Amino acid sequence: MKKYLILFMSMICLLSMEANAQKERKFIRAGNDLFEGDKFENSEVEYRKALDKKINSYEAGFNLGDALYKQKKYDEALKQFQTLAVSEKDPKKLGELYHNMGNTLLANKKIDESIEAYKQSLRNFPNSKETKYNLEYARQMKKKQEEEQKKQDQQNKDNKDQKDQNKDQNKKDQDKKDQDKKDQDKKDQQNKDKQKQDQKDKQGDQDKKKQDQQQQKNKISKQDAQRLLEALENDEKKVQEKVQKAKAKAQKAKKTKIKKDW
Known part of the structure; x- marks a missing residue:
């Protein structure tokens, strides 16, 4: 009895698995039809139903x-392929999985990682012409990327050199401008000093001229000096004469007084 029960349960499980397998195939076919019609979002739903x-x-x-x-x-696609590759043993299927990983990584601009994925695909399935082509394509993309990066680096270097040159030239121009200003300021100051000195010299000349005029005005000729001297001598002589007359008069008066006393 127990033996028949186990057999019965096994048959039920097989029937259930068969039913699920049929439903799985049904969802896969539906997903494939939608995929062929470019209805990728709807096909995703059907494939998930199949996995359920x-x-x-x-x-x-x-x-x-x-x-x-x-x-x-x-990112989701890559994770899906990686999950399948973990437990997969069949070399051909592993080749397919790593091939698709390479495509996904390449589309996501991860060129170095895509090259490694293609290499891994060829290790498992060396005869795939499509993988070989994609690997070479990825290598060419990497080469182009490196050349563009090198070109960009050179351009950046040239721009930096040009910027440095412009900076140096601007500094030289500014230094020249500053020096020109200093020279001009110095020249202006020299002109101001010269003007002041000229004004001072002019004033000195005017003062000297006035002094000379005054001296000339105060200066008397030799003849005038002689006449003045003679006039002074005559005046002195007259004074002396007056003094002498006064003395004589005084003496005479004294004598007269003495005679009267006697």
Whole structure:
């Protein structure tokens, strides 16, 4: 009895698995039809339904990664492919998974990582011409990127050199401008000093001229001096004569007085 019960339960499980497998295939087919019609968001829904029925379905998981990739959900797509690769043992399937990882990484501008993914794909499935082509394409992109970066670096260096040259030239121009201003200020000051000195010399000349005129005015000729001297001598002589007359008169008066007393 127990043996028949176990057999019965096994049959039920098989029937249930078969039913789920049929539903899984149904959702996968529906997803594929939608994918072919470029309805990638709807196809994603169908593939997820298939995985609900069979969680380890390689086809549903792989196709889900493709649907995510087509929607440009690159991070989700990459994670989906990586999850499948962890437990996958079949070299051909691993080659497909790493190939799609390479495509996803390349689309996400991660060129170095995409090259490594393509290499890993070829290690598992060396005969894939498509992977070889994509690997070479990624290498050319990397080379172009390096050349552009090198060109950009050179351009930045040239711009910096030009900027430094302009800065040096501006400094020289400013220094020359400052020096010219100093020279002009010095020249202006010299002109001011010269004007002051000229004014001072002019004033000195005028003062000397006035002094000379005054001296000339005060100066008497030799003849005038002689006449003046003679006049002074005559005046002195007259004074002396008056003094002598006064003395004589006084003497005479004294004598007369003495005679009277006698």
